[in-house]
Amino acid sequence: MSARSPRPHRDDVRIALAGLLGGLLLWGAGLGTRPATDDLVLWAGRWPVLLPLAVTAGCELLRRTRPRTGLLTGVAALTLDTVTQGSLVTVLMFTDLVYAAVLYGPPATARRVLWNSGLLTVVGTVVPFAVWRVPEALLIGVVVGVVAFTPGATGWVVRNHRDAAEAARLRAGQTALLAEIDRVQAVTAERARMARELHDLVANHLSAIAIHSTAALSLDDPDTSRQALGVIRENSVEGLAEMRRLIGILRDSSGDTEPAAAPTLDGLGSLVEHARANGLDVDVDLDPDLDCAHTALPAPVELAAYRIVQESLTNALKHAAPGRVTVRLHRRDHALDVCVTSPFGGVRDDGPRAPGSGAGLIGMRERVALLQGTFEAGPALGGAGPAPGPANGPAPGPADGAGAGGGAGDPAAVVRTWAVRATLPITEGETA
Incomplete structure (x- = not known):
């Protein structure tokens, strides 16, 4: 037709x-x-x-x-x-x-x-x-x-x-159309940044509150319950303060890409003391050069390093077995190495553990990717570094003969750990 x-x-x-x-x-x-x-x-x-x-x-x-x-x-x-x-x-x-x-x-x-x-x-x-x-x-x-x-x-x-x-x-x-695509990408990136900040600000305090409140409810010791309630109150106050600071940042119309009061490595000491107060045995190995004023790091690098340590300590509080948690920060020529190791495997015998969703590892990986760095997280032997594998997947079980007590008859027992390692590049001319 x-x-x-x-x-x-x-x-x-x-x-x-x-x-x-x-x-x-x-x-x-x-x-x-x-x-x-x-x-x-x-x-x-x-x-x-x-x-x-x-x-x-x-x-x-x-x-x-x-x-x-x-x-x-x-x-x-x-x-x-x-x-x-x-x-x-x-x-x-x-x-x-x-x-x-x-x-x-x-x-x-x-x-x-x-x-x-x-x-x-x-x-x-x-x-x-x-x-x-x-x-x-x-x-x-x-x-x-x-x-x-x-x-x-x-x-x-x-x-x-x-x-x-x-x-x-x-x-x-x-x-x-390109302007709309750029706007959507900018909104998505800002929402991701806000999600990382919100998670990093409150996850540590809420995890401690969950653990100590469960302990206070499960134990019939008045002294232990009173001590747990004190830790809960301290974490609640600090969490509220951090939340108010984040709300103030969101209300600020100055257009800064990072908050003016963003945490730096100077606050690492108080962060470690807070983790110790929550029951963690933390050992810090800090490069002495990082204490010198003339070797100040760029603000994005300091913020990323602080948040990685903070989230690693939170994960250790929620998931790690009893033992020592080690925090190492060392500066090389053009990069900052951050490594946090904690005991892996077994079940905590000193109290309950808080549940986790894996969002912390995602946030750490995103922070490192924004700085064009490298990030690894996974089980390791003797703190030698993460084993290859996805950082956001479930943790594998201990390897045969590599448990906390090592192999049978082995005089040098091998310690099974969970390690988080990040390398943050430092571009020439960025430091103060």
């Missing part, structure tokens, strides 16, 4: 009706035609003029939907009009067909019409003058130029402006 032809545009219908009615009015008034005595009139009489007029008006209906067909039919109608007494309206409608073919037709058709009309204008100017050798012969080229080339050139200029406007509109749409 053949496809239906597109309906004419309503503006084209108006143009066709206006041309037809205008031609009929001039024809009825005896205007806009050549005299019958003209030598070029081969088909004399008033009625033959109406045929090319009606055909050209019908071609106007195709000026947008089928401009090439309309122009070719219009050329035939104009040729027929030249051997009659002619109608000025037929010529005017033909110029509109040329204009529409260049403006609405395919690019190849537009170029072909423009080149052919230009060539026809040149031929219509040169050949008659060369044959008749009179200045009046040049008028033929002028008429051809006005009827064919001028409408085509006008349509070409309008087409170029239209294409430029369309390209500008597409570029504006693409720019708006």
Whole structure:
């Protein structure tokens, strides 16, 4: 089944009706035609003029939907009009067909019409003058130029402006789309940063509260319960203070990328003391160079190192077996190494452990990735470093012969640990 032809545009219908009615009015008034005595009139009489007029008006209906067909039919109608007494309206409608073919037709058709009309204008100017050798012969080229080339050139200029406007509109749409993508990415990144900050600020305090409140409820010793309640109150107050600070940062409209009061390595001592108060045996190995003022670290590096140690101590409080937790911070030429090891395997016998969701490891990995550093977390032997494997997956069980007591008859027992190690690059010129 053949496809239906597109309906004419309503503006084209108006143009066709206006041309037809205008031609009929001039024809009825005896205007806009050549005299019958003209030598070029081969088909004399008033009625033959109406045929090319009606055909050209019908071609106007195709000026947008089928401009090439309309122009070719219009050329035939104009040729027929030249051997009659002619109608000025037929010529005017033909110029509109040329204009529409260049403006609405395919690019190849537009170029072909423009080149052919230009060539026809040149031929219509040169050949008659060369044959008749009179200045009046040049008028033929002028008429051809006005009827064919001028409408085509006008349509070409309008087409170029239209294409430029369309390209500008597409570029504006693409720019708006890229801006929206950037906005969504910025919002997502900010939400991730806020989630990391919120988790790191309150996870440590809430974990301690959960552990000590469970201990207070499970033990029937008044002294132990009173001590647990004191730890709970201390962690609650500190957690509320940290929450207020985070809320103040969110309300601040200064546009800073990091809070002005972001924790630094200077607060590492109080962080360790707080972990010890919660029952952890923490040993700190801090590079002496980090205490020198002239070796101050960039703020993002200090914040990331502090949060990694904080989250590692929180995880040790929730999941580690009894034993010593070691925190090591050493500075190399262009990087800061952070390593936290804690006992791995077994079950705490000095109290319950708080549940965890693994969000802490995700947050640590994201912080290190933002600084283009490396991060590993996993079981290790003797604190030698994390074993290869995903940092966010479940912890594997102790290896055969590598438990807390080592192999049978082995005089040098191997300690099974959980290690978190991060390398934070320090770019030249970033330090204070």
